[in-house]
Amino acid sequence: MKRTCHYVRSNGTAQYYLACDENEYLCHPHHRMPSKASTKSQWAISRPEECHTYCQASLPTPSGDGSGGLWYISVGAERVLGTKGERLAYFEIPGDGEAVPRHGYPVGPNRRGTPHRPDPVLVESWQRSGRIARHVADKIRRGRI
Amino acid sequence: MNSILKSIRIRLPGEWVDAWLYKETAVFWSPDGFLYYLPLREIRAAIERIAGRHVAVVADYLVFRNDWKQSKQFSDLLTFVPNLRDSLLSVFEGDSLTIEVEGVDQRLSRSAPHVGYILDTAVYGNRVYSAGESGLFETEFNPQFPESENPTIEVVDNEVLAVIANGGRAAFSCGEAGLRTRSIEFGFGKVWWDNLAKVGTVDDYSIDTSFSTLDLLNYTGDAAPHFLRARTRWEDPSGSAQYRQRIVVDYDQPLEMIGAIRKALNSNHRIAMSGEVVTDSLETGLKVIGNSNYHLLVSDNGRHSVINISALSDSKPARLYRNRGFREEKMGSGLVSNAISTQTVTSGFLLEGFDSTGLITERGTYVVIDEPRVRLRAFPRSRRHHDCFVAIGDNFVELVGYIEV
Numbered sequence: 001m002k003r004t005c006h007y008v009r010s011n012g013t014a015q016y017y018l019a020c021d022e023n024e025y026l027c028h029p030h031h032r033m034p035s036k037a038s039t040k041s042q043w044a045i046s047r048p049e050e051c052h053t054y055c056q057a058s059l060p061t062p063s064g065d066g067s068g069g070l071w072y073i074s075v076g077a078e079r080v081l082g083t084k085g086e087r088l089a090y091f092e093i094p095g096d097g098e099a100v101p102r103h104g105y106p107v108g109p110n111r112r113g114t115p116h117r118p119d120p121v122l123v124e125s126w127q128r129s130g131r132i133a134r135h136v137a138d139k140i141r142r143g144r145i
Numbered sequence: 146m147n148s149i150l151k152s153i154r155i156r157l158p159g160e161w162v163d164a165w166l167y168k169e170t171a172v173f174w175s176p177d178g179f180l181y182y183l184p185l186r187e188i189r190a191a192i193e194r195i196a197g198r199h200v201a202v203v204a205d206y207l208v209f210r211n212d213w214k215q216s217k218q219f220s221d222l223l224t225f226v227p228n229l230r231d232s233l234l235s236v237f238e239g240d241s242l243t244i245e246v247e248g249v250d251q252r253l254s255r256s257a258p259h260v261g262y263i264l265d266t267a268v269y270g271n272r273v274y275s276a277g278e279s280g281l282f283e284t285e286f287n288p289q290f291p292e293s294e295n296p297t298i299e300v301v302d303n304e305v306l307a308v309i310a311n312g313g314r315a316a317f318s319c320g321e322a323g324l325r326t327r328s329i330e331f332g333f334g335k336v337w338w339d340n341l342a343k344v345g346t347v348d349d350y351s352i353d354t355s356f357s358t359l360d361l362l363n364y365t366g367d368a369a370p371h372f373l374r375a376r377t378r379w380e381d382p383s384g385s386a387q388y389r390q391r392i393v394v395d396y397d398q399p400l401e402m403i404g405a406i407r408k409a410l411n412s413n414h415r416i417a418m419s420g421e422v423v424t425d426s427l428e429t430g431l432k433v434i435g436n437s438n439y440h441l442l443v444s445d446n447g448r449h450s451v452i453n454i455s456a457l458s459d460s461k462p463a464r465l466y467r468n469r470g471f472r473e474e475k476m477g478s479g480l481v482s483n484a485i486s487t488q489t490v491t492s493g494f495l496l497e498g499f500d501s502t503g504l505i506t507e508r509g510t511y512v513v514i515d516e517p518r519v520r521l522r523a524f525p526r527s528r529r530h531h532d533c534f535v536a537i538g539d540n541f542v543e544l545v546g547y548i549e550v
Contacts, residue, residue: 109366142306
């Protein structure tokens with residue numbers, strides 16, 4: 001996939017990018033604020049890289065799980081995305097007519113208040129396609145990563 | 146002088162999702178939920194055939210008979226007769242010995258299969274629990290009568306992330322549905338699945354649970370688990386049980402531990418667990434990584450310690466105190482900080498990492514397996530296998546034993 005995503009504009013601490021799928025993507029400031037770390041997971045990668053993880057979740061085939069959002073995991077889950085070692089990322093996709101831009105955040109092991117976990121069907125598809133090995137798939141399903 | 150860990154891996158082929166060592170039998174779950182079994186004596190005979198009697202004897206102490214390994218007699222032999230120790234361990238060319246076992250076939254049991262993906266299992270009192278995305282299931286498997294036909298009964302139909310069993314009770318983590326328990330109906334002389342006990346909820350959220358002797362530690366993803374003290378009574382032997390045993394009757398209300406943990410880290414005294422609530426503990430960098438029975442492995446801004454739970458007397462509150470046996474300088478920081486789960490082994494803590502398996506003892510921290518494994522399983526309440534573990538690989542299962550020298 002050719003990488004075309006790029007920075008477009010800022011609004012205070014929020015930075016907007018044009019993603020590879022030509023949708024606007026918001027690097028939400030709450031996920032880059034240590035003061036919010038107790039309730040919001042924090043990205044450990046740069047904003048351009050954050051946007052491109054969304055692009056990879058969206059293209060060539062959206063890696064959704066029927067919940068309305070998209071999921072990203074790097075090949076082999078090698079890449080650590082969040083400041084607490086998170087290797088998954090979830091991107092909220094607005095519904096039709098909603099004016100909220102796409103944005104996402106790292107997702108870690110199960111804990112109280114975790115809003116999302118990848119659907120087992122999606123995890124199986126990652127394993128079948130060879131994106132992740134069996135041990136990674138099992139750890140995701142057990143909520144360990 | 147630094148210790149070295151020698152490990153033996155007995156590798157059996159096959160794609161499995163979980164395995165237990167139970168009453169001289171290895172029990173396996175296939176990906177489609179069926180229960181298989183293999184007498185350990187057959188594995189031991191295969192080792193002797195393939196690798197010789199010397200290796201089989203080493204496997205006895207490290208895997209099949211940890212009660213021998215833990216004995217003072219064995220410890221004295223290794224300590225005071227170094228020639229014998231060196232000769233015994235001469236089978237290890239490096240620090241690890243792998244034996245590829247062939248010519249043994251796991252047998253299919255006649256228990257009905259688990260439905261759906263298995264996330265965890267427990268075996269206790271000839272009861273087999275399998276937990277997964279479709280619920281918690283219970284069946285019976287008696288290694289003395291492995292050909293018996295048994296139904297698999299659904300306990301709950303919500304997702305169950307973890308299950309443990311001891312003290313006549315099963316406890317299982319159901320996420321938003323809480324930590325739930327049920328007493329086990331052994332059904333001696335009766336059909337055991339008739340008149341099953343009701344399921345009760347003892348905490349309102351749970352992603353994992355573990356025993357601290359018979360008390361429960363309930364993990365929620367917060368900085369520290371909740372502590373649930375067990376109320377018990379003694380029960381006389383019946384059925385296959387040979388000894389009087391303590392049975393859990395119920396659990397007290399969950400107690401917060403983090404306040405007492407913080408005090409215990411900085412004290413030489415025993416700190417009573419008062420249930421003090423401390424907010425934002427995760428943001429102070431204090432976290433319980435896991436436990437090994439009543440030992441808590443604690444990380445405090447990258448510094449690691451072990452805190453003991455003492456809850457022996459029913460008349461006194463449970464207390465926490467610093468364990469001086471596990472020294473911070475002996476706990477390798479990377480392995481501990483990156484652990485995604487822990488299990489109980491007699492020597493210390495078994496650590497599951499993203500792509501490795503580690504062991505913390507009072508003498509050091511070791512990488513036992515430097516490759517990823519699908520799952521690990523330890524057997525802390527086993528008389529013979531309390532200091533070894535099973536590791537599930539992509540297309541094999543390993544029985545792993547070790548010894549520090």
